[in-house]
Amino acid sequence: MTLLIGSITIGLVLALLALGIFISFRIFDFPDITAEGSFTFGAAITASLIVAGVNPVAATAMAFIGGLVAGSATGLIHTQFKINPLLSGILVMTALYSINLHVMGKSNMPLLSQLTLFTWIENFSFSVSGKEAMIDLLGWSVSVRDLWVLVSCLLMIVVLSLILFWFFRTNIGTAMRATGDNDQMIRALGVNTNVMIVFGVALSNGFIALSGSMLAQFQGFADVQMGIGMMVWGLASVIIGEALINEKKLGLLIAGAVIGAVLFRLLVAIALRWGMNPNDLKLITAGFVFLALVLPGFMKKTRKIKLVR
């Protein structure tokens, strides 16, 4: 049960990543691989600031800002120098690898004895119900501390999802969605699509960096390698969400991305528990995303053939 709660918590933290990927990939149709760099960037910024004694809330907020900057860089490279989106992302991602090493000063930074957002939640839990408090949840004995952490993460993701939902229904937000949907049309309605793209990719990476920052605080370390494969991970979450929701409504898609992220994390946890070699994780994730991308088209084809017959 502790494992389950832990998995859900990580799933919720990675839901931020899924939301970021959802913004770039689905709303802007921008395959943004900056994610791999900005995820670590967020973790690196928060870790080094916390080690330097900065308040964890400020350190987390700085990670978000760092993500915004990284995303703007990708967006500007793409829009101002007309470089293909994927290549723009690769450039910034590669540059971020060095930057991340500089930010942390080493390739791995432990946070175990530091004051993080999660130690705050822990302390709060301890002061409310004592250090070793256990609670009975559907017949399982669960640590109250873990439950508090889970609830806080849930609260955070719900609030951020609502903000995102609100934002994408404002005037500027709808213009951003239209930019991804039909840029020619929205330019003809007087919107500078370049500005929208830069802003959107920045926002996406802000969320992704926030996710990296939270994960570093949760697991107690930041590592320069932790971003590798994160884009496909986020994409897998978004795709699972879409398959579950099967609707094109904005609110449902956002909820789908969050649920998808949690489910995907659970699936991975179960697979690992059943003895899957952790080294195969990325291979299987990539295979899964490949199938998810190919299957819908394939199924349409077979259905058509059946109709013809």
Add this chain to the structure above:
Amino acid sequence: MLEISNLCKTFNAGTINEVMSLQDVSLTIEDGSFVCVLGTNGSGKSTLLNAVAGTFLSDSGKITLNGKDITRWPEYKRASQIGRVFQNPFSGTAPGMSIGENLALAAKRGKPRGLGWGLPVSLFEELKSRVKVLNMGLEERLESPIGKLSGGQRQALTLLMSSWIKPDLLLLDEHTAALDPKTASKVIELTEKIITEGNLTTLMVTHSMQQAVSLGDRIIMMHQGQIKYDFRAEEKKRLKVADLLALFDELRRKDQIDNVVAELLMREYV
């Protein structure tokens, strides 16, 4: 008033594929005038429209709209003055967004967009009443995604969107070319209605001579990047489809003569 003077545009300059799409084109369109642009394929009629819309910047020349020099303005900035309908019925609307959201985007054409609701409840009544004019029953479906509609319906909505805020200039780029004849005539009917009611200054590219003859108050014929004929007022009214066809034939014959003459000269001197 739209004033185009000495506009030039060459695509793929310096390569074998060099095309001089616009060669020193000058044109003045008075306020409230409805101009049809005819021309053979590759005559530069769509290029002229796109040059005005700002899809690309022209090589030389000047474009002024209501006294403002817009020659160097980017496309999105010109959109504050210009309404547009594209040839492809799918180009003018965002398929994944609802009918209401699309219209609300158009209701803000060229205006600053902030953090207010994109589709405020207060706009709903206006949306409904203006969509009702289309007579397609779409006013009851404002929540459904626009991608589910037919090309004709989407083109009608695009037309409505392009003129939601009265534009200084309306650009129509063969906007019925991709529709079936029945839908096309319906959209043309609507076009005429919107233009007359709003007294809109319009530049319409078409390949239908019937449309050119029956619509508008001026016809321009383009050929090889130049304006070859310009018929106005009474002259335009007297013009029939047969006359236009004859002119096209004449232009084509001139081309052929040019080629023949060139060949003769080649033989003579090379």
